Amino acid sequence: MINATYTIALMGNPNTGKSTLFNVLTGLRQHTGNWPGKTVTHAEGEFVYRGIAYRIVDLPGTYSLYSNSADEEVARDFLLFERPNITIVVVDATALERNLNLVLQVLEMTDRVIVAINLIDEAKKKGIRINTKKLATKLGVPVVPMSARNKEGIDELLKTVDAFVHGQLHPTPIAVPYSVEIEQSIAKLLPLVKEIVGDDYPARWVALRLLDGDTSLLSALNQQPPRLTKEEAPYACCGSVKSV
Amino acid sequence: MHVADRSNLFDRLMEEAQSLAPADTREQIVTAIFQTSAALCRETVTNAPKAAKDHTLQIDRIVTSRRWGFVIMLAMLAAVLYMTIAGANVLSESLAHLFGWVEQYLTLLFQAVHAPHWLYGLLVLGLYRGTAWVVSVMLPPMAIFFPVFALLENYGYLPRVAFNLDRLFKKAGAHGKQALTMAMGFGCNAAAVISTRIIESPRERTLAILTNSFVPCNGRWPTLILLSSLFMAAGYTGSWNTLVTAAVVVAMVLFGIIVTLTVSWVLSKTALRGIPTHYTLELPPYRRPKIAETVIRATLDKTWYVLKRAVTVAAPAGVITWVLGNVPIGDTTALSAFAGWLDPFAKTIGLDGYILMAFLLGLPANEIVLPVLLMGYLSAGALTEIDSLHSLKHIFLAHGWTWLTALNMMLFSLLHYPCGTTLVNIYKETKSTKWTFVAFALPTAIAVAVTFTTARLARWLGLV
Amino acid sequence: MAKRNNRCLSEMKPGERFRIEKVAIPDAVLRRRLLDLGFVPGGEVEVGQRSPLGDPTAYYVCGTTIALRKEESNYIYGEKIGHD
Numbered sequence: 001m002i003n004a005t006y007t008i009a010l011m012g013n014p015n016t017g018k019s020t021l022f023n024v025l026t027g028l029r030q031h032t033g034n035w036p037g038k039t040v041t042h043a044e045g046e047f048v049y050r051g052i053a054y055r056i057v058d059l060p061g062t063y064s065l066y067s068n069s070a071d072e073e074v075a076r077d078f079l080l081f082e083r084p085n086i087t088i089v090v091v092d093a094t095a096l097e098r099n100l101n102l103v104l105q106v107l108e109m110t111d112r113v114i115v116a117i118n119l120i121d122e123a124k125k126k127g128i129r130i131n132t133k134k135l136a137t138k139l140g141v142p143v144v145p146m147s148a149r150n151k152e153g154i155d156e157l158l159k160t161v162d163a164f165v166h167g168q169l170h171p172t173p174i175a176v177p178y179s180v181e182i183e184q185s186i187a188k189l190l191p192l193v194k195e196i197v198g199d200d201y202p203a204r205w206v207a208l209r210l211l212d213g214d215t216s217l218l219s220a221l222n223q224q225p226p227r228l229t230k231e232e233a234p235y236a237c238c239g240s241v242k243s244v
Numbered sequence: 245m246h247v248a249d250r251s252n253l254f255d256r257l258m259e260e261a262q263s264l265a266p267a268d269t270r271e272q273i274v275t276a277i278f279q280t281s282a283a284l285c286r287e288t289v290t291n292a293p294k295a296a297k298d299h300t301l302q303i304d305r306i307v308t309s310r311r312w313g314f315v316i317m318l319a320m321l322a323a324v325l326y327m328t329i330a331g332a333n334v335l336s337e338s339l340a341h342l343f344g345w346v347e348q349y350l351t352l353l354f355q356a357v358h359a360p361h362w363l364y365g366l367l368v369l370g371l372y373r374g375t376a377w378v379v380s381v382m383l384p385p386m387a388i389f390f391p392v393f394a395l396l397e398n399y400g401y402l403p404r405v406a407f408n409l410d411r412l413f414k415k416a417g418a419h420g421k422q423a424l425t426m427a428m429g430f431g432c433n434a435a436a437v438i439s440t441r442i443i444e445s446p447r448e449r450t451l452a453i454l455t456n457s458f459v460p461c462n463g464r465w466p467t468l469i470l471l472s473s474l475f476m477a478a479g480y481t482g483s484w485n486t487l488v489t490a491a492v493v494v495a496m497v498l499f500g501i502i503v504t505l506t507v508s509w510v511l512s513k514t515a516l517r518g519i520p521t522h523y524t525l526e527l528p529p530y531r532r533p534k535i536a537e538t539v540i541r542a543t544l545d546k547t548w549y550v551l552k553r554a555v556t557v558a559a560p561a562g563v564i565t566w567v568l569g570n571v572p573i574g575d576t577t578a579l580s581a582f583a584g585w586l587d588p589f590a591k592t593i594g595l596d597g598y599i600l601m602a603f604l605l606g607l608p609a610n611e612i613v614l615p616v617l618l619m620g621y622l623s624a625g626a627l628t629e630i631d632s633l634h635s636l637k638h639i640f641l642a643h644g645w646t647w648l649t650a651l652n653m654m655l656f657s658l659l660h661y662p663c664g665t666t667l668v669n670i671y672k673e674t675k676s677t678k679w680t681f682v683a684f685a686l687p688t689a690i691a692v693a694v695t696f697t698t699a700r701l702a703r704w705l706g707l708v
Numbered sequence: 709m710a711k712r713n714n715r716c717l718s719e720m721k722p723g724e725r726f727r728i729e730k731v732a733i734p735d736a737v738l739r740r741r742l743l744d745l746g747f748v749p750g751g752e753v754e755v756g757q758r759s760p761l762g763d764p765t766a767y768y769v770c771g772t773t774i775a776l777r778k779e780e781s782n783y784i785y786g787e788k789i790g791h792d
Contacts, residue, residue: 068740096285098746122531129292138284178272181272182272218257218258301756407766411759521735522733
């Protein structure tokens with residue numbers, strides 16, 4: 001066992017190649033197959049890149065983080081309570097539109113995100129071209145095109161991870177503009193959220209979830225003991241969690 | 245209490261939020277997110293004109309069509325099994341030769357050091373033979389079936405099977421994704437029980453768990469294949485033999501599916517009453533798998549798995565069976581006394597005491613049923629040197645087997661209780677002793693009823 | 709409001725295109741799931757192939773293929789779009 005310094009969460013829609021990427025990064029042999037839902041439990045592995053040890057967690061594939069199912073709850077709670085240092089959202093280049101939904105939702109929860117556009121080779125075959133630079137600018141987080149099964153783009157991804165943990169990246173995530181009605185309600189709710197839930201959770205996102213009537217979120221927050229103070233926070237070493 | 249305070253505050257927060265929320269909040273939120281994604285895509289994605297209709301659509305047009313959908317599924321199953329059987333025949337034969345050859349030298353070695361007779365029996369006739377048989381009978385089919393299956397899985401064919409069969413599962417009151425968990429069962433029922441987590445409704449998930457053992461797992465494929473090839477296809481030679489063997493095994497699988505649907509239907513009308521829940525099934529695009537990589541990985545994984553099981557489960561079982569078969573009780577042995585005690589009941593369901601005993605001792609793992617059976621027969625006297633699969637048939641015939649015995653052993657293998665590991669997983673997943681018991685008792689009752697019926701029918705019609 | 713065009717998705721034939729106006733599924737979890745998959749008001753759907761036994765039907769939405777049973781597509785309302 002390596003004593004991992006940083007935790008990386010792998011997220012994404014079902015069947016986008018998360019497990020393939022996980023296997024490539026860790027050298028493990030998590031079962032892969034072309035059907036949604038085959039990763040029923042989450043897998044963990046480790047790897048070292050440029051002298052830094054990482055713990056990587058392959059979360060179940062989800063279409064959203066709205067907790068319609070146990071899988072989504074697992075993924076959501078992991079982001080919320082385990083607070084991975086980096087979240088890699090694996091998206092399917094051949095169905096970018098639907099996959100971006102999840103990216104946008106993740107960006108509401110954390111800005112420490114890398115978007116890995118997987119299956120870029122399949123997309124090319126279908127005549128789909130993605131301007132990843134422009135997408136990165138629009139999303140406000142790094143975007144890496146890759147093909148996990150051909151082991152293309154892995155190095156680029158790892159370099160981005162490395163840059164992230166060294167504080168060389170400054171994400172400015174896009175915020176989804178909601179309808180006037182919703183935005184007004186968010187504005188009204190925000191002070192109360194900050195007062196009751198505290199600063200440890202993404203307040204705008206919590207407010208949205210509450211407006212949506214997400215009771216499972218509240219009960220999850222309620223079961224969680226009040227967060228550790230900043231000094232004790234497990235990943236606060238190396239000054240990289242909030243100081244970027 | 246601090247916690248209670250927090251709860252109250254959270255309740256207040258929720259009330260506040262609900263008073264602010266418009267009625268169609270969810271629609272508004274999701275629509276906003278979708279519009280944002282769509283806008284992002286418009287700015288960053290370009291589609292080559294007319295390239296959009298890709299080969300996935302064309303393939304689906306055939307493999308899910310009214311005319312060809314079921315034909316292709318059946319043909320795929322038959323082709324996979326044909327390849328497995330044809331290849332396994334050759335490999336099993338060579339492995340059996342190899343093990344027989346090694347055994348000669350082991351025997352010489354034991355004689356050279358004047359090892360006591362019981363030690364030779366225990367280690368060579370029990371441990372070595374038990375393990376050797378598991379490996380030569382189990383390994384080849386597994387090492388061929390799973391790579392081929394993995395190719396189909398990685399290509400993306402399984403969701404199409406679920407799509408084609410959905411209507412049947414719906415009629416049976418079961419979940420459409422049960423087809424996927426059944427496909428996992430081909431590999432291992434124990435793993436498939438865990439994979440039923442993809443079914444969210446507890447009622448349908450229980451159905452999928454209870455019926456999963458009706459698809460033959462890797463511990464049972466070889467039994468089905470071997471008996472089918474030795475007895476059902478006995479009148480044919482060469483590739484006709486392989487073809488008939490495959491046809492019989494396909495029929496077994498289909499029968500398993502029919503039983504699954506029937507049992508699901510009955511349960512969903514009785515103990516697990518309810519209407520099928522809604523669900524959505526994604527049909528992912530076909531992706532050409534990395535053929536060499538997939539095949540090598542699946543072959544190595546399965547080989548390693550079978551060898552591991554051979555050492556950890558089959559070897560001890562071989563030893564225990566040998567001991568039971570050689571420890572005298574009065575003028576008989578524990579094994580034959582036990583088999584003799586089971587015999588009257590076993591005969592009524594077309595089996596014999598040794599077969600039933602092998603199934604009972606095989607509870608920990610289905611792989612050991614066949615080795616235990618052979619050990620049982622061999623320790624009871626008819627000590628033939630085994631060096632080819634066809635000598636197996638002589639052993640069976642010497643113990644009064646007919647095609648009915650083989651058929652009923654296949655049926656019993658297909659339908660009986662799940663193995664120990666699967667039962668443990670069922671308990672872990674359902675957290676219910678009741679359902680675990682049902683998962684044991686229900687298949688067993690069905691297995692007994694079916695074999696009883698075939699035995700009666702065959703005798704009544706004067707076929708045996 | 710052009711109510712005359714209001715039809716449900718299950719009435720559409722393979723090959724036809726459809727614009728969703730309303731997802732009125734009573735089951736809240738499923739409604740949310742469908743929204744997540746791209747069956748959103750204003751979204752476009754192309755009807756794909758039916759299963760060999762007549763149901764479910766495949767739909768192309770947001771670049772992916774999703775199969776729905778009649779029980780679900782009956783509750784998705786909207787209008788047929790594009791040329792005939």
